[in-house]
Amino acid sequence: MSLSAIDWAQPWLAPYRARGEAVAQAVQQASSVAAALSALRPENAPAFVPQDALPTGQAYEAHIFETRTVPTRDNLHDFFNGLVWLAFPHTKRRLNQLQAGEIARRGVATVRGPLRDALTLFDENGALLDAPPVLWQALVERDWQRLFVTERARWQEARLWLFGHALLEKLVTPRKPITAHVLRTPAGASAALDDAALAGTLDPAWLRTKPFAALPVLGVPGWCAENASPAFYADAQVFRPRA
Structure with a gap:
């Protein structure tokens, strides 16, 4: 994971910079991404847990909806996912609610369907x-x-x-x-x-x-x-x- 490659001065990172630099610093001091994100989460954001908290065979979105926790890997993809959760918890929760609802109705299929496709x-x-x-x-x-x-x-x-x-x-x-x-x-x-x-x-x-x-x-x-x-x-x- 190349957190040092992130240029926080880029204009598109302005909404994420304060938390992002703090999380990156914690990770570089040997914290996991999940722990560093959880330490900064507001009350309306979920907790972040290690990826192995996701049971084998359970859909990622369904797990988040049921447990109010986000399985998180130590990589850039999940680092940025966590920052968006911290910045936009209501919107991320709404997306998750709609994803979980579709999974409950239709199951996990090779073709997501138009709503899940748009949400993703x-x-x-x-x-x-x-x-x-x-x-x-x-x-x-x-x-x-x-x-x-x-x-x-x-x-x-x-x-x-x-x-x-x-x-x-x-x-x-x-x-x-x-x-x-x-x-x-x-x-x-x-x-x-x-x-x-x-x-x-x-x-x-x-x-x-x-x-x-x-x-x-x-x-x-x-x-x-x-x-x-x-x-x-x-x-x-x-x-x-x-x-």
């Missing part, structure tokens, strides 16, 4: 965007020129929060093609995101439609020095036109 996609790779309508419309239409060049100044009115722990893990080594699955949030532009309000928006019928917009996150102004040049967005292998 958001949990692993999701992000939330609060932005002026012109930016959201350009994103949906994959009009990258308008989104990032013509209307670039409007990003000062926007906020993007990364939620997916696999997405955060990938960005430890930033690469241009890394893409988030984005939901629009009505939170209002501010430095914080209302966790309880977000959890309340996660309606199963809506999620089944997979209402995500694809966003190459290093295209966000200020998130990559190279994107100051309009030529950065000319790469059609990353900034793909709408089909």
Whole structure:
């Protein structure tokens, strides 16, 4: 696990930096990831336990729902998962509740089904965007020129929060093609995101439609020095036109 490779000054890590640096320091001083996360958890977050607390054959999401504990490995993936639990406990619990409900109804199958698929996609790779309508419309239409060049100044009115722990893990080594699955949030532009309000928006019928917009996150102004040049967005292998 390369916690030392994390650059906490990156803008996408701002919501996680304070706890993340503290957890990383504890782990580097010989604590497990589970113990370090549990030491900082707020009252409404679950406890973190070693991975071997998950009984053989039991579904991970069902175990979390039944025990209010999160089996956690000593790796970057679970490190970031824990940080998202600490930052957004209501939203993570809502995702877990919906996952566990689907597992109870349908069992664990090789094909998750549309709801579990959407929940997993958001949990692993999701992000939330609060932005002026012109930016959201350009994103949906994959009009990258308008989104990032013509209307670039409007990003000062926007906020993007990364939620997916696999997405955060990938960005430890930033690469241009890394893409988030984005939901629009009505939170209002501010430095914080209302966790309880977000959890309340996660309606199963809506999620089944997979209402995500694809966003190459290093295209966000200020998130990559190279994107100051309009030529950065000319790469059609990353900034793909709408089909």
